[in-house]
Amino acid sequence: MAVPAVMIGSFSGIILGLLAGYYRGTLDQILSRIMDAWLALPGLLLAIVFVALLGPSLQTTVIALGLVGIPGYYRMVRNGTLSTREMLYVEAARTMGLGDGRILLRHILPNLTSPLVVLITLRLGTVILAGGALSFIGLGAQPPTSEWGALLASGRDSMDRAWWVAFFPGMAITASVMGFNLLGDGLRDLLAPEMAQDHRTHAGADEDECGS
Template sequence: MTATTALPAFVPIGTRPLGRIGRVLRKDRLAALGLALIVLVVILAIFGPWISPFPAQGYGATSVPDRMLPPSTVHWFGTDQLGRDILSRVIIGARPALTVSLLVVAIAALVGIPLGAIAGYRGGWLDQVLMRVTEIFQAFPPLLLAMVTVAILGPSLLNAGLALAICWWPWYARLVRAEARALRDRPFVEAARAIGVPAWRILPRHILRNCLTPVLVQATVDIGSVVLAAGSLAFIGLGAQPPSPDWGLMVAEGRGQIFTAWWISTFPGLAIFVTVLGFNLLGDALRDFFDPRQVKR
């Protein structure tokens, strides 16, 4: 066996992966639903300013005569205490929600994946040191650590994203470390070492490539989780600040009128729910898609 042995844990089995995707979506209606929800949210994030009915109100412009209007044919989701169209704010709020979530997951992965791969492949004292540092971060509840970090840095959407990235990277480090430890004694890795391939080439070509499947699944689910966490920070005043069209902030602004003007909090909350549901369903579908045991030979 040579160092270029196929990588069954990463490469989808079958000669037509696009056809497999189509078959999975036809058979798994939940996966199709998750993909449809994510596509919808992405479209809103990209084209929100052009498809929202009242884009100026989406960014914070007020209309006092229209305050607290219930859902109607003019304002489908109603208006808030300042007369702003809630549908427009929900649509425009998709962009910062997705942007922050993608940045948090990207930063967490860029920090955690190399550390986990090095720790798992090298082992020894380096593994012990890196894992002890990781455990220090994991010893704190993630949301509590994020709250403390934002309180130090100051409440804002950017600081909330940085705080969540600090909380999220240890999970990628431990995930990749476990995969690297399982892979470092595989025959194709030993063959690469035997012919003199240096570690700095083995790590990306043979270790990290075979870790991409669980990382991809975890990252997909984490995008939805970060949307929920960022909304939670905004809800308690430690995330996006008014008049930002943040979903969590919108829920907080309407909680005092939940029984008299239920639409102010309900529709932003549903936006969070739909986004998290879509990424969770897609993550489950990706896990099944890349699992060789799910493929009929």
């Protein structure tokens, strides 16, 4: 469930972010306002609305979670494209007569790979947790489809007699989300050390502020 949902969100967000950041102007203004309004709504609530409109199933849950994730990818790619498009090698590519599509795919997108890999990895854990929550309340995968959230919901009434029915799906969700978060942190330190340094700096400043 997590992989196709992340693919839907990342592909759409990357394409829209590249176009908005490269061409700017009216296109950028329209897409950015739409994404800002999108981000103003709670992601899980928006997913619930999508699933309620399309009907509860595993497929609609994947689509809903994918759509909810688009703004995050869009903002990262747009901001990266805005700064990268002014680099000398991009200007040189334009001078050589290369088309916009080739510049975007061969010169701009590869420079955004590291932060995108980190974001996608972290997003996998978020999607697993959100998908499990939707299935737990009956808006995700429907029986007889096996899904951790649905299994957790089916076992909550038998905790006093058969605790393992709910325990192991819950542990699977916990281990998967924690694993992807740790993987994302590790990839951030490896692929984007400046992001990790900024994160540690902000965390230290927050701790100092709290201590003071």
